[in-house]
Amino acid sequence: MFADRLIESIKAKNSCVVAGLDPRIEYIPSQILKKAFNYCGTDLKCAAQAIYDFNKGLIDSIYDVVPAVKLQSAYYEMYGADGVKAFYKTANYAKKKGLLVIADAKRNDIGTTAQAYSSAFIGKISIEGTTLRSVLDADAVTVNPYLGIDGIKPFIEDCNKYRKGIFILVKTSNKSSGQIQDLVTKDGKTIYEIVANHVEEWGASLIGKNGYSSIGAVVGATYPNQAKELRSVMKHAYILVPGYGAQGGTAEDAANSFNEDGLGAIINASRSIMCAYKADIWKDKYTENQFAEAARAETIRMRDEINIAVKKQFKG
């Protein structure tokens, strides 16, 4: 069960921080860029090499203080097939270091095509009678619910077969998320609430020994009131919380997605970890060359801040 594997790692590291590896070129320290661009042939290949080198440095520095990394597919696809290779290489390296890998790909399509996506990200494929083999073999992937269960079911089946997980978009962290998600139906329910009910229902058969389902949800830290509401609608879903840090969500906001057992959510931070070396609180202590140490310091700071906020949340 993905949910149990995740919880085991969270407990071992006393951390529910997920490091988001969304490596925009402008985040990457100049010496890494310089090295990659001296070494490689074409600019896409160089960019992909720089991304991988940056990710590797970050992973080496934080693998013992986070249970998982989240790779935002867009920032790899941007560099073509070379970027996609860097995505795979990063995922493999993270797994070697004992991290769970969440592919943030927000995929969605109708049944047979959803199956192809699921095979690509968390499942297996068989070509011409060869034995089943993994392509990316991520531990979990994010999916979009606009197409209903047809687009989700193949992923759920693979979660069951291969001990994987998915996080279904429920209430996203962006400003305009309400344009569709906050619409209220004639029964007085919001769309995000209806999706949340589906998540709970779809996940019922995949609840692990810790009481959490491998069918999780995405709920932004930028909407703390909705997060509180959604926590009680989706009692068994593990919630992936984006929007902390650079997007404006605080530790107290993020704490709304936890249950009283101190579990139930993982908090993603991308920019604030990757660019810690540029941040006001760290830039005097760490040089650009020490980007990995700065990332570690920020991850630990964030871990402790969230752990305190979660404990506080359930006191008095």
Add this chain to the structure above:
Amino acid sequence: MFADRLIESIKAKNSCVVAGLDPRIEYIPSQILKKAFNYCGTDLKCAAQAIYDFNKGLIDSIYDVVPAVKLQSAYYEMYGADGVKAFYKTANYAKKKGLLVIADAKRNDIGTTAQAYSSAFIGKISIEGTTLRSVLDADAVTVNPYLGIDGIKPFIEDCNKYRKGIFILVKTSNKSSGQIQDLVTKDGKTIYEIVANHVEEWGASLIGKNGYSSIGAVVGATYPNQAKELRSVMKHAYILVPGYGAQGGTAEDAANSFNEDGLGAIINASRSIMCAYKADIWKDKYTENQFAEAARAETIRMRDEINIAVKKQFKG
């Protein structure tokens, strides 16, 4: 303007059929598979080679009877970075043959990440001060509206900058599409209708000389009544219609997405074109080796059938 480029090609070829290149291994004739698997090193590479060879054969046979091809990204991503390369190679080859390329990727994410996706599919990137360059350079891409305008705007900006198009999922062709899309708000509007209103509004600044916007929509042929309704809500949107053929939509169903000028929609068929050589109506006339000829025969049959249905639709 993408919409004008599309219309020009539709008129030149008297065809609004889009050939969907969703190359599942089981669609590919055995001699192509055999050749690719003899030639290549690893199984993913072989699969990617077979996909490209199959696509090339299809494109060579139908490029003069369709205005565009639609590449379903999932069936390429399934074969890893090699599959992604086959996606690029197919897109490039199709463009060389004068076809417009629609990337069916259903991407969606928050602002900056949506920008990265848009750059990957229809926009351009700049690395370390190099001049802007294209990655995939498709003519259009499908996008999912669940995140609201934040996730759409970067695509619209690139449509404007680079004469590209998008097709926003409104009412998808699958069985469970109603689970979210058919929900009725307290104002008595369905979600798909609300999304359709947004499409019309978001596309207002990109209307070309033929009266159609480069911000289009996806509406399944499997929901003809909704298609009729949506045609009148989104007067200026070009509508990409999946669900014809293997999924059950008829030419008469598809005709609901057209306007009286005989324009306004393109009809996708994937399986019925790619697997024409296996279909009851063609399998006695064409061998497996003649898959390309069978695809052409089916495309022409479909083109004529739809042209007749569209004309009939607006007669008395």
